[in-house]
Amino acid sequence: MSSVDATGLAHHFEDLEQQHESATLGMWAFLITEIMFFGGLFGAYVVYRTMYPEAWENGSKELDVFLGALNTTVLIGSSLTMALAVRSAQHGKNRQVIGFTFLTMVLGFVFLGVKIVEYHAKWEHHLIPGPHFMFEGHLGGHEELFFALYFVMTGTHAFHMIIGAGLMIWVILKAARNEYTPQHHSHVEMIGLYWHFVDIVWIFLFPLLYLLGRHGHASIGH
Amino acid sequence: MSSTVAPHAAAPRPDLPATDGHAVEPRENYLNVDYGWKSWLLSTDHKRIAVMYLITIMFMILVGGSFAILLRLELATPAGDLLQSETYNKIFTMHGVVMVFFFLIPGIPAVLGNFLVPIMIGAKDLAFPKINLLSYYIFLAGITLTLIAVAMGGVDTGWTFYTPYSSTYANSQVALAAIAVFVTGFSSILTGLNFIVTVHKMRAPGMTWFRLPLFIWAQYATSLIIMLGTPVIAITVALVGLERLFHIGIFDPTYGGDPVLFQHMFWFYSHPAVYIMILPAMGVMSELVTAFSKKRVFGYHIMAFSTLAIAVIGFFVWGHHLFVSGQSTYAGVMFSVITMLVAVPSAIKVFNWVSTMYRGDVWLTTPMCFAIAFLGLFTVGGLTGIFLGAMGFDIHVHDTYFVVAHFHYVMVGGMVTAFFGGIHFWWPKMFGRMYPENMGRISAAIIFIGFNLTFFPQFILGYMGMPRRYHFYPEEWQVLNVLSTAGATLLGTGYLLPMIYLPWSLKFGKVASKNPWGAKGLEWQIDSPPTTFNFDKVPIVTEEAYAYPEGSRHQREAEVV
Ligand SMILES: [Cu+2]
Numbered sequence: 001m002s003s004v005d006a007t008g009l010a011h012h013f014e015d016l017e018q019q020h021e022s023a024t025l026g027m028w029a030f031l032i033t034e035i036m037f038f039g040g041l042f043g044a045y046v047v048y049r050t051m052y053p054e055a056w057e058n059g060s061k062e063l064d065v066f067l068g069a070l071n072t073t074v075l076i077g078s079s080l081t082m083a084l085a086v087r088s089a090q091h092g093k094n095r096q097v098i099g100f101t102f103l104t105m106v107l108g109f110v111f112l113g114v115k116i117v118e119y120h121a122k123w124e125h126h127l128i129p130g131p132h133f134m135f136e137g138h139l140g141g142h143e144e145l146f147f148a149l150y151f152v153m154t155g156t157h158a159f160h161m162i163i164g165a166g167l168m169i170w171v172i173l174k175a176a177r178n179e180y181t182p183q184h185h186s187h188v189e190m191i192g193l194y195w196h197f198v199d200i201v202w203i204f205l206f207p208l209l210y211l212l213g214r215h216g217h218a219s220i221g222h
Numbered sequence: 223m224s225s226t227v228a229p230h231a232a233a234p235r236p237d238l239p240a241t242d243g244h245a246v247e248p249r250e251n252y253l254n255v256d257y258g259w260k261s262w263l264l265s266t267d268h269k270r271i272a273v274m275y276l277i278t279i280m281f282m283i284l285v286g287g288s289f290a291i292l293l294r295l296e297l298a299t300p301a302g303d304l305l306q307s308e309t310y311n312k313i314f315t316m317h318g319v320v321m322v323f324f325f326l327i328p329g330i331p332a333v334l335g336n337f338l339v340p341i342m343i344g345a346k347d348l349a350f351p352k353i354n355l356l357s358y359y360i361f362l363a364g365i366t367l368t369l370i371a372v373a374m375g376g377v378d379t380g381w382t383f384y385t386p387y388s389s390t391y392a393n394s395q396v397a398l399a400a401i402a403v404f405v406t407g408f409s410s411i412l413t414g415l416n417f418i419v420t421v422h423k424m425r426a427p428g429m430t431w432f433r434l435p436l437f438i439w440a441q442y443a444t445s446l447i448i449m450l451g452t453p454v455i456a457i458t459v460a461l462v463g464l465e466r467l468f469h470i471g472i473f474d475p476t477y478g479g480d481p482v483l484f485q486h487m488f489w490f491y492s493h494p495a496v497y498i499m500i501l502p503a504m505g506v507m508s509e510l511v512t513a514f515s516k517k518r519v520f521g522y523h524i525m526a527f528s529t530l531a532i533a534v535i536g537f538f539v540w541g542h543h544l545f546v547s548g549q550s551t552y553a554g555v556m557f558s559v560i561t562m563l564v565a566v567p568s569a570i571k572v573f574n575w576v577s578t579m580y581r582g583d584v585w586l587t588t589p590m591c592f593a594i595a596f597l598g599l600f601t602v603g604g605l606t607g608i609f610l611g612a613m614g615f616d617i618h619v620h621d622t623y624f625v626v627a628h629f630h631y632v633m634v635g636g637m638v639t640a641f642f643g644g645i646h647f648w649w650p651k652m653f654g655r656m657y658p659e660n661m662g663r664i665s666a667a668i669i670f671i672g673f674n675l676t677f678f679p680q681f682i683l684g685y686m687g688m689p690r691r692y693h694f695y696p697e698e699w700q701v702l703n704v705l706s707t708a709g710a711t712l713l714g715t716g717y718l719l720p721m722i723y724l725p726w727s728l729k730f731g732k733v734a735s736k737n738p739w740g741a742k743g744l745e746w747q748i749d750s751p752p753t754t755f756n757f758d759k760v761p762i763v764t765e766e767a768y769a770y771p772e773g774s775r776h777q778r779e780a781e782v783v
Contacts, residue, residue: 012347012424014760022349022423029415033453040457040487044472047483055478129470142478148470152461 008184016183023186024193031197034160038201041153045208048149052142057213058135059146062127064118068210071114072202078107079199085171086192089185097175097188104195105168108161115158122147150209157205160198167191251654251751266351267754271358272337273652276645278358279333280721282324282365287714289317294676294710297703302694310693311378312394318381319399323406324365326633327495330502331413331448332361334644335441337652339417341745341752342435344426344761349419357412364406371398380691382492385473385484389465400463407456410498414448417441426744428763432526435743435767436519439526440505443533447494447501450537455491458484482547489540497536499633500600501529503640504571507593510643511575513741514590515582518768520574528567535564545616554613561611568604572597587739588662592643595670599635603628606681621691624684627677635673642669642720649724650734654751657727661719668716675709742768 004010013019049056085100126134129148135141171188174180180188252269255261262270292313296304305313336354340347348354371377377399379388388396421434421442434442461472462484471477473484512519519525541549541557549557575597584590606628610616619625649657679702684690688699695703737746744761745752 010351012345012349012351012755018423022419025422026350026415026419029418029449033411033415033449036450037453037457040454040461043487044461044483047480048478051480052478130468144471144477145479148472152464152470152472 008179008181020186023190027190027193031193034197038153038156041149041156042204042208045149045153048142048145052145053213055142056146059143059150060210060212060214062122062125063150063210064121065210065214067114067118068206071111072206074107074111074114075199075202078104078111079196081107082192082195086185086188089175089180089188090182092181092185094175094178094180097180098172101168101171101175101188105165108165108168112158112161115154119151122151153205153209157198157201160201164191164195164198167194249749250753251749252754253653253751255754264355266347266355268336268340268348268351268354269652269752269754271354272333272335274358275328275332275336275361278362278365279325279329282320283717284721286317286320286325287717289313289320290710291714293317294707296693297695298707300695300697300700300703305693307693308378311380311691312376314691315377315380316372319368319377319403321633322381322495323403324361324368326499326637327410328361328413329499329637329641330506330644331410331417331441331444331498332357334437334506334641334648335413335417335444335502338648338745339420339438339441340424341748341756342438342743343421343424343429344744344757344763345420345424346755346757348416349424350416353412354416357409357416360405360412361409364402364409367398367402367405371395371402374398382488383459383462383484384488385462385465385481386475389462389473389484397463397466400459400466403459404456404463407452410448411452414445414452417445418449421445426761426763430763432523433763433765433767434526436508436522436525436529437502437505439529440501440508443529444498444501447498447533447536451491451494451498454487455495458487458491461487482544482549485544485547486540489543490537493540493543494533494536496629496632497532499637501532503596503637504529506640506644506647507571507575507596509743510589510593510640510647511578512768512770513647513739513743514585514587514593515579516585516740516770517578517582518766518770518772520577520580521570522767524570525574528570531567532564535560535567539564539611542611542616545613546620558611558613562608565604565608565611572601572604585739586663587646588657588659588666589643589647591663591666592639592646592669595666595673596636596639596643598670599631599639599673603631603633603635606631619684621689622684623680623688623690626690627680627684630677630680635677638717639669639673642666642717645720645724647739648745649727650738651745651750651752653728654734654749655727655729655731656734656738657720657731658723661723665716665719665723668712668719672709672712672714672716676706676713677709679703679705679709742770 007016009016009019013022081100081103085097085104088094088096088100122128126132127147129144129151133144133147135143168191171191174187252267262274265271265274292305293310296302296310302310336348374395376394377392377396378394379392379396383396383400383403388400421438425434464470465472465474465479471479473479473481475481508519508525539557539561541553542561544557545554575593606624610619610625610628646657646662649655683699683702683706686699688695734750736748736750738750739746744757744763747761748756
């Protein structure tokens with residue numbers, strides 16, 4: 001059975017170093033699968049953007065750059081607090097881990113809250129793809145593809161953030177039991193890597209969806 | 223390491239009484255350590271998880287196989303009498319979905335890989351035992367969803383889920399099947415991730431990269447493909463599901479969506495998936511051929527590198543599925559050329575296995591019979607793959623039985639044959655009992671004959687133009703179809719035999735020694751069945767893989783004289 005001793009070493013590893021290295025490699029490998037997962041969506045984005053540049057510009061202009069930029073700032077801030085939480089765990093300061101992780105979670109929820117405001121606005125403007133989609137008074141159109149990808153990409157991203165927030169509750173519970181020591185803090189580091197990855201995805205989503213082609217004159221495609 | 227293995231001449235043979243099978247109380251091992259059902263269902267022992275996978279996958283073979291029998295029965299007569307077209311479409315779809323996602327892809331990695339990867343590299347377990355158990359339950363969830371989809375009426379899109387039929391028009395359980403494939407994908411991602419980390423971080427002292435058994439190289443390369451490919455199919459089927467549920471338009475031409483984009487995304491994974499199925503089989507082959515030729519594998523390094531080469535090149539050939547989908551001619555030519563490149567490392571492997579057998583001490587046990595069957599069947603499958611990679615010929619036989627015959631030669635003739643060979647080879651290690659040797663040889667022979675009888679006529683039918691996926695055909699093709707159905711009956715019998723005598727041997731088989739084959743490799747130095755942590759103390763590896771005595775059989779015999 002998978003038993004763990006008092007220092008946090010699982011039975012099948014030789015030492016804590018091997019265990020930590022395995023966890024780190026596993027997390028990076030997992031992030032590579034995540035890149036391929038989002039890669040499929042980015043691939044579809046590139047194909048359709050090349051096919052319908054005008055629709056993409058029109059779609060971009062419907063998005064709220066201010067809220068997008070605000071969310072970018074919030075997420076970068078949360079990456080900072082996450083990094084501080086990891087640092088605290090490395091020093092075995094469990095109270096600080098709780099504080100910084102909690103702050104990261106709060107920033108994550110601010111991001112999701114802003115996203116809900118944005119989604120709601122799209123709902124009111126009939127920009128949700130499906131039978132009720134309307135763009136500038138017309139049914140359908142290639143703009144619908146833009147919004148389909150917008151919702152799938154930002155939705156998948158938001159889903160990853162919710163998972164991240166769930167993992168942070170776990171970190172807080174462990175820190176509350178003073179489980180992190182300078183030798184044993186892999187969980188926090190792994191969740192930190194995950195959180196930074198989710199941030200980086202947004203760093204790509206924001207310019208691709210909100211900024212690119214915003215000031216164009218619908219002439220690239222001709 | 224070398225000191226513990228009996229010299230070749232003294233290697234016990236299964237026809238002789240097992241040497242350490244005294245009537246003493248058997249030592250504690252991973253099977254008898256605890257009999258409670260919880261100790262199985264919640265086990266994080268890689269060997270127990272492998273056994274659970276084995277049972278589950280055998281069940282799925284029976285499900286997928288019964289669909290195949292229905293298909294062949296329908297095709298015994300030209301008229302569509304047994305099944306109507308809608309039912310037939312559902313049956314061939316479910317045959318494909320079950321066999322591809324629940325047998326061919328997980329088969330060797332999840333069963334033999336789970337059991338052997340830690341043992342072969344000298345570790346106590348995989349790097350993440352709990353994730354390993356999780357992957358099994360995700361797999362079960364995928365199976366459950368699939369079976370629910372079948373119970374609710376099934377899917378009729380073909381296992382390829384081509385849009386826009388699947389996303390807009392099909393009137394069957396596409397969304398549920400898509401979710402099932404999505405979920406199952408995570409099971410294979412977690413297994414692949416576990417193998418990669420285990421091979422990197424858990425090797426015993428002295429187990430350098432170029433001392434790894436080729437089976438491990440194969441599992442490693444397969445895991446790379448799983449990690450890079452499976453997430454793409456996950457997002458692809460997720461988009462099909464979303465399209466179906468919410469009509470978002472991504473693959474719907476009405477909104478400017480491109481159904482061919484689906485084909486690109488689908489085959490970006492599903493061509494490499496072919497190598498997820500065949501690379502582990504090639505890994506098993508290398509183990510069988512060396513063990514039963516009593517010779518070091520011919521060209522170890524090139525075997526390892528050709529494994530990686532297949533994994534890498536395999537990611538750049540997906541367009542050969544789109545020769546008639548409106549892909550540009552230039553793209554087609556490039557995909558055609560790269561496709562043929564894959565033949566190079568594959569052929570290297572076949573040549574090296576044959577060279578390993580050449581002047582070796584070939585011992586025709588059941589696993590070796592399966593290995594030789596693999597050589598023949600895989601060669602036919604691989605060569606016809608080159609035919610299909612050539613654009614001109616492919617356009618002639620596209621969507622005909624030629625394609626069906628080709629991929630069955632690779633998948634069934636290749637992967638399934640190696641799977642059965644591997645199961646027989648490691649059966650004594652897994653369960654501590656010998657299977658009945660002659661029954662094994664007979665079933666290998668039946669499978670080889672039945673397989674060729676089933677699928678060779680399909681090459682001819684396809685060349686004559688019989689399209690796949692129809693439940694009726696003109697009368698002049700009946701003779702070949704009846705041959706194929708007769709072959710399928712034989713083939714089914716061949717597969718059923720091991721499913722009967724293997725469980726039988728658990729109770730009535732001879733007790734197996736540590737190393738009934740006199741084979742090299744860490745797994746043959748530990749108990750059969752192994753203890754829970756595999757090794758009493760960490761092994762220290764001091765020699766290359768397959769360090770059989772140098773020189774051919776004749777030279778060795780001369781030395782003895
Ligand atoms: Cu292919």
